[in-house]
Amino acid sequence: MFHIVIDRFNFKFVVYWIIGIIMFLYGAVLQIQIPEKLQNVINLAVKNQFKHIYVNHLVELLLFIIIISFISQLLVGLSSENIILNIRNKQFAQIIKQSSYNLNKSYAEISNRLTNDTEAIGSLFSSTIPNLCKEVIIFIGSLFLLFRLNKELFTILMISVVIFAVFMGVIGIVLSKYSELFKQAGSDYLRVVLNLFENWNLIKVLNLEQHAVTLEKKQAQKLYKWSIKGLLLSIFSGPIQLLFFSGLIITITYVIGKQLDDGTMNYGSIAALIMLLVNLLQSLIGTFNGFLEYKKDIGQLKGLRHISEILKNSVNIKNNLATHKPVKYITLNEVCIKKKDKNILKNVSYEFTDNYYAIMGENGVGKSTLVKAMLGLEVISSGNIYIPENYKIAYIEQNPKFFIGTIRDNVSFDKPISDTILIETLKKVNLWDAFKNRNGLDTLISDTSVFSGGEAQKLSIARALASKFDVLICDEITSNLDKASSMLINNLLQDLSKSKQVIEITHHVINDNNRKILQISEGFLQEYEN
Structure with a gap:
């Protein structure tokens, strides 16, 4: 699979993707530090009897994470979509230039593979691998800092989650519109590629390989356009999520200072534990879902490997x-x-x-x-x-x-x-x-x-x-x-x-x-x- 992705056409985009992944994982490491920063803020607030709440360092960290998250996802997403575009064009050009199309599969199936299997590469590199790595890092980091749970604060968290789910649902509705347009573009790409393969004999006789490649590139570019639009909208959900939790953290800080009495733990420790539990649950669910997505995407890539094997063993019938x-x-x-x-x-x-x-x-x-x-x-x-x-x-x-x-x-x-x-x-x-x-x-x-x-x-x-x-x-x-x-x-x-x-x-x-x-x-x- 990876030899398909890493070639001279995609090398610079692979480099961009690696840079984006490093930034993405660095953002995950910074997220683990949020509970500790929260603990310091609360302890300082208690110490001065809530005359002042010092959130400067916490807010700076959150803003930095937002910026890192946006830039890294943009790098990863754009590089992944360009890799898909190059793979589609290269695979189609290689197939159409063969003297014999001996794939032993219907044109519909090979066209479907060019459309959906290449999209699996995009899903794998733009979201599945980055998110899976991020959730694993947060999960392991949070395990080291996990303590006991406060039920009252969990009630607040659950209400917040419902509000957040509604808000994200609105974003989901907007995203679904782009998703439909993207599916239509994918369907159009499939139709064009199938049509080109149906015209195989005409293309070979009239030496129209370049014309066929031009038509495929034009439709692939449309698919790429809707992929990018959906990508740009979807990556905003990450910063929005962080902004929402920033407000939630401030709310938790206020509630803890007003409602909790002195005990075996200080106020900062309790708030930190709540934040850690949220991180832990999110990362646990994210790791599970990410693994399922990874298995699904890897399974879809068998078709592209099969195409590559066929191209290596093609018969030149013009000898x-x-x-x-x-x-x-x-x-x-x-x-x-x-x-x-x-x-x-x-x-x-x-x-x-x-x-x-x-x-x-x-x-x-x-x-x-x-x-x-x-x-x-x-x-x-x-x-x-x-x-x-x-x-x-x-x-x-x-x-x-x-x-x-x-x-x-x-x-x-x-x-x-x-x-x-x-x-x-x-x-x-x-x-x-x-x-x-x-x-x-x-x-x-x-x-x-x-x-x-x-x-x-x-x-x-x-x-x-x-x-x-x-x-x-x-x-x-x-x-x-x-x-x-x-x-x-x-x-x-x-x-x-x-x-x-x-x-x-x-x-x-x-x-x-x-x-x-x-x-x-x-x-x-x-x-x-x-």
Whole structure:
């Protein structure tokens, strides 16, 4: 766990955190001294018959503790939140840059781990560890000074606790508002990361790793903002608590001086014992709760350790993709693909020289496997696939995925493309009329439900056009469309094939002279004239 936290990106924040912890624990040591200071104040007051109550040193100590507490919690909290931010961004960037995403877990689970498990680190370092250490120190220190209990003063303390609980409850209501906003930001971060992982193939094919990292960082920054707001409000509860107990101490001082008679103990000793008991009870409860929180946070960190292990053992599936050989077209050279002892493709060699190809075959024969191997998304058992140098490949899946954002975001991918060009691109695929009466280029895409039949495929073609591709690879993009929508998409692909290369996986045989048919059967690739 700690090697994830301590790296060159987080080193300075780790140093700040250590400084904050030292200050925090120093404040705990000072708190143990409060009962002794109280004892001295009361003894002096009794000595001069309460003509004067010397609280200067006590008040100075309390104010110093308040300042130390505020600064230390600020250091610990800010450094912890920055550590979380860096870990989230680093882990996501490492995952998205892998050639193979072989985590063997659903995208939802890995996204949840990036959101909640990193938050467990924040909880552990910003509150659990500091508070647990503080309560243990106060508990041990108070044990050495504990004496007998005064029931009358305990009544006063219990009433004070009720008042304090009501006051803190009001603060809790305000905090709950920020908590809800923070949860919403966490939910949004989870949704964005999940969406990015769902677009894995698109990101790899179009080399959009940096774009994906930028989107993740933007949402992580929002989560960080609400974390900081909640943090700043919550740390005020510490100084408020100390101020409340400062008033309580003065009240106890007055009551002790007026109500208690001389006995085996002096007045200062009795007041000190009461204060010590309060410290003892608080620290005992705090230690117990802190230990439970520590166990919970540590348990959540297993997911991050698992991610780190996966990243160390990832498979580079692009080893069989080569661009160094001077080829004019995509070329397969004795490509073999084997899965679970089954030969999917057997020594397939082919050169894609024509403009329009239709790859056909029964379900499960390896059509999508071949295409994904050409894209660098599938492991090749042997052979090579040669790609022309500086060749740009666009890819459309059967069910196209889109980034959470606007139409503009999903077509331009943050590239400096003018709105005029984007609109012209949408017009080329007969899509602009569908969006211009909504919000135009600012139409928000949260899921594919905003699309009617064929619109998702058209938008995929539009963003392919914006990327200025050399070859467009389509994986059964008309299989779930009605006849009219399928014809529209087929006409678009035919128009594109006049200037670009189109490779399409399809089940539908269309009689035209523009396509060259490739049939996959029993692991072999065979060419047919249409």
